[in-house]
Every structure is written in structure tokens, then in C-alpha cells.
Amino acid sequence: MKKFFTLLFSLLSVIGISYFVLFIISSMYSPQADHVPLLNDNRVISPAIENYRPIFQKYAEANGIGQYTDLLMALAMQESKGRSPDIMQASESQGLPRNSINSPETSIKAGTSYFKRAMERSGGNVRLALQSYNFGIGFTDYVRQHGGKFTPTLAMKFSEWKAKELGWGRYGDPFYVDHVMRYYNNEKQKQALTKKN
Template identity: 70%
Template structure:
């Protein structure tokens, strides 16, 4: 009796694993899929953020960083997904409490200006600039004092040190670079695929 029970459990487990495997493969190659390998979970630029493209482009141009427009949109996705009035969560960069800014264009203007400052302070290093957008511009100085090159380990170290100094349980998002670049890269993949399909 035990052998039959074990056989049934083993069979069900095998069927379950096979189902998950087939689901992943079919999701990757389904005509409806976004074709983002192993993600396929809408982690691309949302319609809400896409609606802000003209305003983001406007302020990216004004700051001389128009070629970073898509990256700024990825920042907006990570910050609010376009579902908050403070689209780029720029309040805190201005020394204000969270969500103090209640006009999307103001948020985008200030957020884009802050990202430009982060780029300048980091000598154009994208990873350092992105992490500085989340941690504050002091992170660029921290990188310079610790070898001069951004690493994920350095971001983790900075986060822990700041949290300890402030007596907080955590500080910022040490995975911020990966989270923003996920949106940026997935969106790029989606567009490239759409272009191939149109051709």
C-alpha cells in the first residue's frame, strides 16, 4: 500500500514539474508573450509612464541628456509605474517628505534635473548615477573613496553603513540599478522583437 502511495506521489510530482517546465517554454515562445526570457511578466514600460514620454523628453532635452530618455522612463517605472502624482518620487531629493510633489510635470522636471546631477557627479557612470538617484548624490563620493568603481557589493555596503548610522532597519534600495535596468532592457527587447515582426 505504501509503495502505491509513493508511486502516486512521485507521478504527481513529475507531472507538476513537467507542467511548470512546459508553461515556461510556451510563455517564452507564445505569440502573445512579450518575449522577455523567463520573465514575461509585464516588467516593461507601462502605458501610464509611456504617456509621460513627451514631458520626459522635454526635460531630458532641457538638461542635455535626451539620449537617456528611455533610461529616465525606466527610473519612473521603478519609482511609481506612473501611478503616483510624484511620478519620479522627486520629493525626497528636494529635502521634502515623500509624495510632497503633487504635479507630475514638476516631479519629472525635478527628477530629470537630479538624474543629470547624478550623472555629472559620477562622471557619466550609469550604474553609479542610477544608484545615486536612489541613495543620494553622496553615494558618488563613497564610490570614489572605495576604489572609484561601482559594484553591487559597494551598494550593499553603503546601504548597511547608512542604515546603521541613522539607526534605521534599511536604507534605500541597494538593488536599484538592477531594478531600473530590468525595465530598460526588457522594453528594449520588446521593441526589437516588435520591429522584427513588422519587417
């Protein structure tokens, strides 16, 4: 009888843990994950970034990339989540020390212009332009010299090579594209759900 209860308890434990894991996984990929605050808090564009939408729109349109306004806002989420005046962490793209820009509008203007340059250099490849925003526009040349096609593996190799070259522990974020696109895609899902309701 004792073996029966031990077996029953073990079976129920496995089933319970399996349901919990499935709940977490399905919540992560559900567009209606608002009911899971643990997983959904920081996966969409925050009110801090959303407040600057008119400024993002203004400079995106001025650079001829108005269609990328939401993407630029997702990029800003990855860069600062709106917690820094240099909202797009654009100081270094201007040849300045990190966080030298102390105005969100100046940061958005500079960051949008830099993203536009990255888009031009990448021939319109959004993923390559995003990774180049993080690594520097020279990453586009590295991709051309190594087969011409952006891949996550190539981003990792570039990151490791630059870190070694500079004697740093790490260089940039080789997963930057996925991190930005997480915000972008979740924001698009949220907007679509809002329109339905």
C-alpha cells in the first residue's frame, strides 16, 4: 500500500510540474499574455518610450524611414527602456563617450539618423542594420567579407573577434536583433489585440 501511495504521489508531482512548465511556455508565446505579469511586464514598448512616439515619428519621417517608427521605439527599449536621457544610446555613434547626450530628442535624432545610415549600408536588410546599430556600421563590411549574409553565428563570431582584438570581456550584444524584435513583435501583437477589443 505504501508503494502505491509513493507511486501515486510521484505521478501527480510529474503531472503537476509538467502542467506548470507548459503554462509558462504557452504564456511566453501567447499574444494574450497580459494575464501573466511575471512574463509580460517588460516585453512591450513602455509608457516611458511611448511618450516620445511623436518625436520618433518626426525624425523617422525626416530620414525617410517613417515605416520603421515602431522598430526604432523597440530599439530604444532594448537600449535604455526610457531610463536614460540618451534614450537610444546614440552618443557613441556620434564619436562621444557613452551617455554624453543628455536630451531624449537629441538622442532620438542622432539614433534615427544612425539607423538610417545602417539601413543604407546594409542594402535595406533590417536585421543586419539592427545588429550594425549595436556593433557599429563596420559590421556590415565584416558580413560582406564573410559570405555576405547576416546570421546569428556571424554576429557571435564578430563579437568574439572584436572582444579579443580590444582586450575586452565582451563586445556588443550578438543577440541584439532577437532582443529588439521581441519588443517589436510583442508590441505589434498588443496593438492588434487592442484594435480587436
